[in-house]
Amino acid sequence: MADRLRTHVAVIGSGPGGAVTAALCAEAGYETLLVEEGDDLPLDACAHFSGDEILRKYRNAGIGMAFGKPSISYVEGCCVGGGSEVNRGLYHRTPPYVLEQWAKAYRVEQLSPDLLAPHFAACEGTARIAFLPGSAPPLSQRLGDGAGELGWETIQAPRLYDYESGRKQSMSATFIPRFRRAGGQVMANMRALRIRRNGKQWHAATLHQGREVTIEADALFIACGAVQTPALLRRSGFRHNVGNSLRFHPMLKAVALFDRPVNRPGDPDPVHQIKMFEPRFGIGCSISSPALLALALAGSPQMRRRIAADAARMGIYYVQNGTGHARVRGLPLARDPLVSVRHEGGDLDDLYDGLKHLMRALFAAGAEAVQPCLPGFPMLHSVDELASLPGRLPRRSAMLTSVHVFASCPMGEDRRLSATDSWGRVHDGDGLRIADASLMCGPTIANPQGSVMAIAHRNALHAIERRFA
Amino acid sequence: MPADFAATVRALAETVALREQGASGRSEAASRFVLDSFAGMPAYLRPPLRAATLLFDAWPIVRRRRPFHRLPPAERLRQMESWEASPIGAARMLMTFYISLSLFGLWPDEDPHG
Ligand SMILES: Cc1cc2nc3c(=O)[nH]c(=O)nc-3n(C[C@H](O)[C@H](O)[C@H](O)COP(=O)(O)OP(=O)(O)OC[C@H]3O[C@@H](n4cnc5c(N)ncnc54)[C@H](O)[C@@H]3O)c2cc1C
Numbered sequence: 001m002a003d004r005l006r007t008h009v010a011v012i013g014s015g016p017g018g019a020v021t022a023a024l025c026a027e028a029g030y031e032t033l034l035v036e037e038g039d040d041l042p043l044d045a046c047a048h049f050s051g052d053e054i055l056r057k058y059r060n061a062g063i064g065m066a067f068g069k070p071s072i073s074y075v076e077g078c079c080v081g082g083g084s085e086v087n088r089g090l091y092h093r094t095p096p097y098v099l100e101q102w103a104k105a106y107r108v109e110q111l112s113p114d115l116l117a118p119h120f121a122a123c124e125g126t127a128r129i130a131f132l133p134g135s136a137p138p139l140s141q142r143l144g145d146g147a148g149e150l151g152w153e154t155i156q157a158p159r160l161y162d163y164e165s166g167r168k169q170s171m172s173a174t175f176i177p178r179f180r181r182a183g184g185q186v187m188a189n190m191r192a193l194r195i196r197r198n199g200k201q202w203h204a205a206t207l208h209q210g211r212e213v214t215i216e217a218d219a220l221f222i223a224c225g226a227v228q229t230p231a232l233l234r235r236s237g238f239r240h241n242v243g244n245s246l247r248f249h250p251m252l253k254a255v256a257l258f259d260r261p262v263n264r265p266g267d268p269d270p271v272h273q274i275k276m277f278e279p280r281f282g283i284g285c286s287i288s289s290p291a292l293l294a295l296a297l298a299g300s301p302q303m304r305r306r307i308a309a310d311a312a313r314m315g316i317y318y319v320q321n322g323t324g325h326a327r328v329r330g331l332p333l334a335r336d337p338l339v340s341v342r343h344e345g346g347d348l349d350d351l352y353d354g355l356k357h358l359m360r361a362l363f364a365a366g367a368e369a370v371q372p373c374l375p376g377f378p379m380l381h382s383v384d385e386l387a388s389l390p391g392r393l394p395r396r397s398a399m400l401t402s403v404h405v406f407a408s409c410p411m412g413e414d415r416r417l418s419a420t421d422s423w424g425r426v427h428d429g430d431g432l433r434i435a436d437a438s439l440m441c442g443p444t445i446a447n448p449q450g451s452v453m454a455i456a457h458r459n460a461l462h463a464i465e466r467r468f469a
Numbered sequence: 470m471p472a473d474f475a476a477t478v479r480a481l482a483e484t485v486a487l488r489e490q491g492a493s494g495r496s497e498a499a500s501r502f503v504l505d506s507f508a509g510m511p512a513y514l515r516p517p518l519r520a521a522t523l524l525f526d527a528w529p530i531v532r533r534r535r536p537f538h539r540l541p542p543a544e545r546l547r548q549m550e551s552w553e554a555s556p557i558g559a560a561r562m563l564m565t566f567y568i569s570l571s572l573f574g575l576w577p578d579e580d581p582h583g
Binding site: 055299 | 489490491492502505506507508509510511512513514558561565568569572573574575576578
C-alpha cells in the first residue's frame with residue numbers, strides 16, 4: 001500500500017456513527033474511505049459473548065476502566081462495525097423528553113422528536129428492528145411477572161435482529177455492505193494517530209500493519225466512539241469541551257435463583273425492561289450463561305457454588321442509570337487515554353435504590369434467593385431481608401460496569417458547554433466533524449445505538465447538502 | 470526462585486479451578502484467557518498490574534522460602550483467600566481481577582445466543 005491515500009471523504013471509526021455516515025457520503029457520489037483500527041471479521045467469526053469474541057472484537061480485551069469512587073469498568077467494540085458487532089441490539093429511539101432536554105440545555109438546533117423521526121425511520125429501513133416472535137424466554141418473562149405483581153409496567157424491547165434468519169443487524173450486516181455497494185472502501189487494521197489541517201485538506205496520520213500511512217481528505221469525520229474520539233482530538237490539539245463530559249449507563253446486577261428452570265440453552269435473548277422509573281433508573285435482564293453467571297458472581301461465593309447444579313434456574317438482571325461524569329485525558333507516550341470519573345451522591349443513591357427495586361421484583365416473581373452482585377453482600381432469601389442491607393452503596397468497594405459510553409464532545413450552539421455545533425462541526429475546527437456517540441448531550445437513558453445512528457444520519461445529510469462546508 | 474509472572478497467573482488459575490465446584494473448563498484454558506487479556510489490556514495498566522502480581526508471588530518467600538507459584542495447592546488457596554479478604558483495597562482488587570477472568574475462562578460458553 002502507498003504511504004499516502006487520497007480521498008474526498010474520510011470517516012475514522014466504523015461503528016454505528018461512522019458506518020451510517022460513510023454509507024450516505026458514498027451514496028452521494030463521494031469517494032469515501034472508512035478507516036477502522038480493529039479487524040474486519042464476519043459477524044459469526046466467534047460465538048457471541050464468548051472469551052474468543054472478547055479477545056478479538058473488543059477494545060483492550062474488554063478491559064476499560066474509569067477510575068473513581070466507585071470506578072466504572074466499561075467495554076467498547078474494536079472491529080469493523082464497532083460496538084454493533086458485539087452488542088445485544090436492544091433498540092429504542094431517543095425518548096422525546098431526553099431530546100427536548102438536550103435541545104434546551106445545549107441549545108441544539110432542530111433536534112425535536114418530530115424532526116429526528118425520519119432519520120430513525122431511514123436507519124431502521126437498513127438496520128431492521130424486530131420484536132421477539134412468540135413468547136419471551138422464561139428468564140425474561142419472570143421480570144415481567146414480578147413487576148406485574150408489584151403493579152409496575154414492563155415492556156419487551158425490540159432488537160436490531162432478524163429473528164427469521166437468526167442474524168444480528170449489526171453494521172457489518174447492514175450499513176457497511178450498503179457502503180461497499182456504493183463504492184466505498186473499508187480500511188481495517190488502520191489506527192488514526194493524529195489529524196491536522198493542511199491547506200484545504202485534512203491529513204490523518206495512521207498506522208497500518210506497522211507502517212505510517214497518511215490519508216489526505218477534503219472532508220473528515222471522526223467516529224471513534226465516545227472515549228477514543230476525544231482522545232484522538234485532544235492528541236491533535238482540539239480541546240474545547242472535548243473529553244470533559246463523558247457519561248455512562250453504569251449498572252449494578254443481581255442474580256436470582258428461581259424454583260423452576262428459566263434459563264434454557266438456546267433460548268432467545270431476554271427482552272423485558274422496566275422503564276417507568278427512568279431517568280432515576282431502568283431495569284432489564286441479561287444473557288445468563290454459566291460463564292457470565294460466574295463472572296457476575298465472582299465476589300459472591302455462596303450463590304456461585306450453585307452454578308454447577310442450578311444454572312438453569314438462575315438469571316442475571318441489572319439496574320442502570322446515568323451516574324458519573326468523566327474526563328478523558330491523554331497520557332504521555334501511552335496509547336490509551338486515562339479516564340477518571342466522579343459521582344454525584346444522589347445518582348448513586350438512585351442506582352442503589354434501583355437495585356432494591358429490582359430485587360423486590362425478583363422476589364415477587366418467585367425467586368427463592370437473590371444475590372446482589374456486590375462484594376461482601378449476603379445472599380437474600382426473602383424480600384424482608386432487603387432491610388438488612390447497608391443504607392448506602394459502599395463507595396469504595398462497589399464496582400459498576402457499563403456497556404454504554406457517550407457525551408464526551410456534546411453538540412449545541414452553547415459554546416460554553418458544547419464541543420461542536422448542532423450538526424457535529426467541531427467549534428473552530430475548519431469543517432472537521434464528529435459523527436458518533438460523543439455528540440450526545442448526556443445519557444440517552446434508552447439503549448443508545450438508535451440515537452447514535454439517527455443523529456449521524458441527520459448530520460451526514462446536513463454535511464452533504466452543504467458540500468461539507 | 471524468583472517471582473515469575475506467567476507461572477503466577479497459571480498458579481492462580483489452578484487455585485481458582487481447585488476451589489470452583491463443577492466448572493467444566495480446564496485451568497490451562499483459563500490461564501491462557503487471563504494471559505491474553507493481560508496482553509490486550511491498556512498498556513499503562515500493565516506495569517502496575519505486573520508489579521503487584523510479582524509482589525503477590527514473592528510474598529511467601531520470607532516465611533515459606535518459596536514463591537506463590539511453587540507452593541502446594543492448599544497453601545496457595547490460603548494465600549489467595551487471605552488477599553481476597555485483605556483490608557487493603559489494592560490487594561482485593563488484584564484478586565478480583567484474576568479470579569473474575571479465571572472464572573470466566575473456567576466456565577466455557579458454548580451455547581449460541583440470539
Ligand atoms: C457489550 C455491549 C453491549 C451493548 N448493548 C447495546 C444494546 O443492546 N443496545 C444499544 O442500543 N446499544 C448497545 N451498546 C452500545 C452501542 O453498541 C454503542 O452505543 C454504539 O456502538 C456506539 O457507536 P459509535 O459509532 O459511537 O462507536 P463504536 O461503536 O464504539 O465504534 C467506534 C469504532 O471506531 C474505532 N476506532 C476507535 N479509535 C480509532 C482510531 N484511532 N482509528 C481508527 N478506528 C478507531 C473502534 O475500533 C470502533 O470500531 C452496547 C455496547 C457494548 C460494547
